[in-house]
Amino acid sequence: MKTILITGGTGLIGSKLSLALIAKGYQVRHLSRQPISTAFIKSYYWDIEQNSMDENALIGVDAIIHLAGAGIADKKWTDKRKSEIVNSRVNSTQLLFEYVQKTEQPIASFIAASATGIYPTNPHKLYNENAKAAKDFLGDCCEKWENKIDQFNTLGIRTIKLRTGIVLSKDGGALPKMAKPILAGIGAPIGDGKQWMSWIDEDDLVNMYIYALENNSLNGAYNAVSPHPCSNQNFTEVLAKILNRFIFLPKIPSFFIRLLLGEMAIIVLGSTKVSAEKIIATGFKFNFEKLNESLNKIYHE
Numbered sequence: 001m002k003t004i005l006i007t008g009g010t011g012l013i014g015s016k017l018s019l020a021l022i023a024k025g026y027q028v029r030h031l032s033r034q035p036i037s038t039a040f041i042k043s044y045y046w047d048i049e050q051n052s053m054d055e056n057a058l059i060g061v062d063a064i065i066h067l068a069g070a071g072i073a074d075k076k077w078t079d080k081r082k083s084e085i086v087n088s089r090v091n092s093t094q095l096l097f098e099y100v101q102k103t104e105q106p107i108a109s110f111i112a113a114s115a116t117g118i119y120p121t122n123p124h125k126l127y128n129e130n131a132k133a134a135k136d137f138l139g140d141c142c143e144k145w146e147n148k149i150d151q152f153n154t155l156g157i158r159t160i161k162l163r164t165g166i167v168l169s170k171d172g173g174a175l176p177k178m179a180k181p182i183l184a185g186i187g188a189p190i191g192d193g194k195q196w197m198s199w200i201d202e203d204d205l206v207n208m209y210i211y212a213l214e215n216n217s218l219n220g221a222y223n224a225v226s227p228h229p230c231s232n233q234n235f236t237e238v239l240a241k242i243l244n245r246f247i248f249l250p251k252i253p254s255f256f257i258r259l260l261l262g263e264m265a266i267i268v269l270g271s272t273k274v275s276a277e278k279i280i281a282t283g284f285k286f287n288f289e290k291l292n293e294s295l296n297k298i299y300h301e
């Protein structure tokens with residue numbers, strides 16, 4: 001039975017991934033700021049600001065899955081919040097690296113989240129893993145995060161970065177926020193509605209983490225997005241249809257969104273079309289390739 005240590009294991013993706021790994025017979029541990037152990041998951045403490053963690057978390061671990069990070073869209077992007085978003089990712093990765101190095105544990109794989117926010121926003125381009133990072137807050141944050149992740153290569157550890165798109169789940173992330181106005185009868189596309197949304201179904205993402213864990217030939221960066229990104233207008237219309245609602249209001253103007261969200265508006269107005277070709281070429285199979293398949297499963301099954 002292999003032992004997997006997950007950081008951010010209490011979050012949206014981490015909690016689903018933990019259950020899926022346990023169901024497959026893995027031993028799962030969490031590294032958390034507020035450790036609460038359960039019958040199936042032992043949780044260990046770390047304090048990223050104090051640069052310390054419980055070393056016992058690493059003893060006997062076969063692989064680390066690193067998901068921890070302050071929510072990108074949870075709070076307004078003040079200077080303080082932006083530092084928190086970056087530091088929670090960069091410093092936590094550095095802390096893990098130092099402890100793995102110090103404890104000399106024979107860890108085989110380090111699999112980490114990254115985000116499609118690493119790519120520039122450009123409606124006319126399809127981004128693959130060779131593209132350069134955007135020169136904006138999200139691009140810069142992801143680049144710093146990935147540079148720290150890459151250090152694990154120097155220890156001879158197989159290192160994977162899953163550049164994740166918008167994760168579709170009823171339990172958190174962007175989808176409930178998009179569904180709320182539609183359910184209230186006041187949903188509408190945002191901006192000109194043409195901006196690309198690169199999304200992935202929660203179950204496909206969990207499967208992709210397990211696939212990365214179990215396939216030793218995978219190494220480096222992979223986009224974790226469905227092969228069918230869609231425009232914001234199309235997304236809004238499909239979601240409304242699945243929720244049995246009509247969209248009758250005009251699009252919400254970009255200037256209003258910018259006024260409301262400031263720099264953070266890039267999350268909803270930015271257009272990033274991301275390719276899933278690299279992960280598909282390794283043999284990975286999506287169960288929910290099309291938006292209506294994912295949303296139908298989420299809301300009707």
Ligand SMILES: NC(=O)c1ccc[n+]([C@@H]2O[C@H](COP(=O)([O-])OP(=O)(O)OC[C@H]3O[C@@H](n4cnc5c(N)ncnc54)[C@H](OP(=O)(O)O)[C@@H]3O)[C@@H](O)[C@H]2O)c1
Nearest residue numbers: 008010011012013032033067068069070088113115164167
């Ligand atoms: N969900 C998406 O649509 C999406 C898209 C692209 C990329 N990602 C990336 O995938 C990873 C997991 O996403 P998720 O949606 O599962 O995130 P989530 O639900 O927000 O959970 C993240 C976890 O990170 C830990 N955390 C939160 N704030 C922290 C801080 N300030 N310092 C250190 N740890 C902190 C928490 O664990 P404890 O409380 O146990 O410490 C939390 O449960 C994240 O790195 C995220 O950026 C997600």
